[in-house]
Amino acid sequence: MKEDTPMAIADTIPILRKAEELSKTFSDRAAYYDENNLFPKENFNDLKQAGFLALTVPKQYGGEGLTLRQFLEFQELIATGDGATALSLGWHLGVILEAGEKQNWRGRAFEQLCRKVVNDQILLNQAATESITGSPSRGGLPSTSAVKKDGGWVLNGTKSFTSMAVALDYSLVTARISGTDTKGTFLVDHRLPGVGVRETWDTISMRATKSDDLYLDHVHIKGEDLLFTHSGKPSPESWYLQVPAVYLGIATAARNEAVSFAQSFSPSTLPGPIKDTPEVQRKIGEIDLELFTCRHVLYGTVDKWEQKPEKRPESASELAATKYVVTNSANRVVDLAMRVIGARSLSRTSPLQRHFRDVRAGLHNPPSDDIVLVNIGRKGLG
Template sequence: MAGVWKRWIKNSRQQELFEKAERIAEEARKHISDTDREASFSYETLNVIKEERYPSMSLPESEGGKGLSLYEFLLMQEKIAEGDGAVALSIGWHMGIMMELSQEQLWEKTSYNRLVNEVISEQKVVNRAATEPATGSPTRGGLPETKAVRRGDQYILNGRKSFTSMAEHLDYYIVSAYVEDKDTVGWFLIDRHQPGLSVDKTWDTLGMRGTASDDLVMEDVELQESDLVELKSGSKSSPKGWLLHIPACYLGIAVAARNDAVAFAKDFQPNSLDTPISEVSHIQDKIGEMEWKLLQAHSFLYSVARKWDEEPEQRNQMGAELAAVKLAVTNTANEVVDLAMRIAGGRGLSKTYAFEKYYRDVRAGLHNPPMDDAVVSMLAKQAIVEDD
């Protein structure tokens, strides 16, 4: 799909970033069979991610990063997802969190610099651990059952977090907990080597197996006051453009499925035909439908990303728009992969081809926040208010 990609690469810097993402995608692709079967994340892929200095790229240039714009970030994420969506989604959390911390200044400078210095110098990787078995997605408002109890000048942390992407490979965890003495939710920055931390290999899902999103378990983890880096604010959360890495990931999976479907159609010629199936009208109809769906999805995703980058004064009003992108793009990605499966026919169900993995992985996008029902409700309420 080189022609389509050229539409979105606007300059030499973006071309250079794209090529870095391509190298990560190529490495990720080599390990798909193992990571999908074992529900693991590849050390080799993580090494290439760090060699390309990707973990520090979303930080400002003044701090030693690359100062990625949202547009550039999504461009790279989508390309990595073509290689393996699980790798893109996993590292996308780290990249987005670093972008959020630098732009929103959520932490005290000392705590922020402590993490940033290690990300820049050693390409260390971090993720938030927020979801819990009992509360579900934190976007639904449930309080964490993980508790931090004050004991002298320390906090003692106990709890379990699910859906911790790259759990065994992270250098730091940013863990949410109910902080008893402050009667609110706080976030602790915890080194992976802290005693009392362990990873329970629970990840056994239909799709996105390669994210290795196992449970993080905390048993009497002793933390310093300085490890409490963030407290829940009483004010309404501002829109987060970096979360568009989610639809970008699933769009990358759809592009990979499209590419394989077109290649399959051009190569496959049953003995009942004198030509490859790419010459059959109903196959061409499906290819054409994939194309216009992908064009729509790309246009929506990248036009909103450009707006975020070029009109920062509009960001606080972009919540519904960002949510709509996620809904539209992830659903379109599912539709494109379904069409690719129909082109491949019964062969698409075989593990000889990648189609069945695309099909399993892309469905996970429907379960990443924000959920479709929440987005539809948000858009409806906005329309009603605007029409008053």
């Protein structure tokens, strides 16, 4: 059986062809970074050399200007090699894609940051989650504060789950503007005094994302570093579909591992490889149907977003449902792949045990399953 790949057109598009090449290299390195709980510097050096940090930068600012669909296809492909690298990169690329789409940053801040991405290969991410307030998807104001002083701002607070924290050049930090109930997003240069990282990340999943704590201790920034303020109901964020795209890529890698094993493993109790047994065929059939469904749900949602922009304000529940369907299905795929391989999949040398641990993280990326189901239920009940 032919190896499953995210996109059949990968060999016709230079970017995806290079991504496929890098994903194989990343796969070879994945165990090392996972076992040692390290940020994958080599992978990001390769991504920088390929110019991939600028994939979602608009063309007028020197980037590739990938569409949402192209971005997700790329993410899925990179994730077949290393999910942690893909998820981390996706935060950087997604933030840029969203800002370019919404055009809600003040002045020329977006253009200037894009130029830095293209020319200086800077790495950035959002810093929104806090251990006290939890995920931003559950609402509530951040405890991180922004106080106006001398025409600028002073930031104090701690952000958790800040992927790539040890390698970031800039963060987009959410903070409550002192004396108000207004939340702002601020651009923070990590070279500034008072910006630091506490390496608290010690999980069993997505270890190489290095999602450590970012702390801000009386960090002085300029007035124009307030990029925008948040008002009203948050608008749907399509770029966040990079989350299910990444876990779909991990599931695809698990599927390919199971197929390869089934094609080559011939126990003494059988006349040939286990691929000839009905039970293995049934499990691979289940896996491929799960992946088939995932891709249709994910890219169907993307196509609707891109082709019917007038429907975007009402698409929040559909985006959340897509994340729910794909991440849960990805977990089922990895489970089935491990059942095909059997106890060997539990070996520390097997990539399946890493895929199993990593794919679990998708269930905890926001929005959480309970919120998705309750909101869909409320909508259905009227």
